[in-house]
Amino acid sequence: MTAMERQAAAGDRLRSAAILVDQASRLVRSIAQPSLVQLVLRFALAVPFWRSGILKWDGFLQLNDTAVTLFTDEFKLHLPGGPYPFPAPTAMAFLSGCGEIVFPVLLALGLGARFAALGLLFMTFIVELTVPDGWPIHITWAAMTLAIMAYGAGRVSLDHLIRRAVLRVAAPSRFD
Numbered sequence: 001m002t003a004m005e006r007q008a009a010a011g012d013r014l015r016s017a018a019i020l021v022d023q024a025s026r027l028v029r030s031i032a033q034p035s036l037v038q039l040v041l042r043f044a045l046a047v048p049f050w051r052s053g054i055l056k057w058d059g060f061l062q063l064n065d066t067a068v069t070l071f072t073d074e075f076k077l078h079l080p081g082g083p084y085p086f087p088a089p090t091a092m093a094f095l096s097g098c099g100e101i102v103f104p105v106l107l108a109l110g111l112g113a114r115f116a117a118l119g120l121l122f123m124t125f126i127v128e129l130t131v132p133d134g135w136p137i138h139i140t141w142a143a144m145t146l147a148i149m150a151y152g153a154g155r156v157s158l159d160h161l162i163r164r165a166v167l168r169v170a171a172p173s174r175f176d
Contacts, residue, residue: 038154042113045144046104049120053100056093067093078132099123107148110157117148 001009056067071093076083086092099119106116121142128138153159 034151035155038148038151039110039156041144041147042107042110042153042157045117045120045141045148046107048141049100049123050104053097053104056097056100063090063093063097067097071096075130077129079129096123096126107153110153110159111162113153113157113159114149117145121145121149 056063058064068090071086071089075086075089077086100123103116103119103123106112107120124138124141124145127141128135131138
């Protein structure tokens with residue numbers, strides 16, 4: 001085989017590999033549609049907060065004793081020179097419990113998703129100050145909140161439906 005034939009064969013192999021990589025890439029993109037990714041991301045973030053929040057309540061707006069005890073006796077803020085107890089532990093337990101219920105519901109529905117993600121980012125920051133050894137999970141939550149804040153709830157959301165309805169009313173010719 002001459003040098004020219006070897007070069008042509010190498011070029012054919014590279015083209016075949018490029019075609020295979022392109023086909024694989026198209027297959028992955030067809031599975032990981034942005035709307036699906038955003039939907040899964042919203043639920044993946046909502047579930048751990050919801051599960052934590054649901055444990056704090058005995059009934060409608062009725063905190064259980066365990067939630068208050070955790071913020072009074074167990075949870076501490078790990079700041080320089082600390083750890084320090086939470087200020088107003090009953091209020092903190094109540095706010096935490098409310099946030100862990102409301103924000104995940106908003107995320108799951110895709111309603112005010114960027115706002116809900118911002119709330120969960122703030123809660124993640126507080127959780128990190130409370131449980132600093134949990135940073136591998138907390139950084140994952142932070143990344144998910146930032147992605148939702150940056151890219152929104154996606155097409156499978158109430159945010160998207162409301163935006164379309166508002167645009168339809170504001171500029172009906174765009175939808176004719």
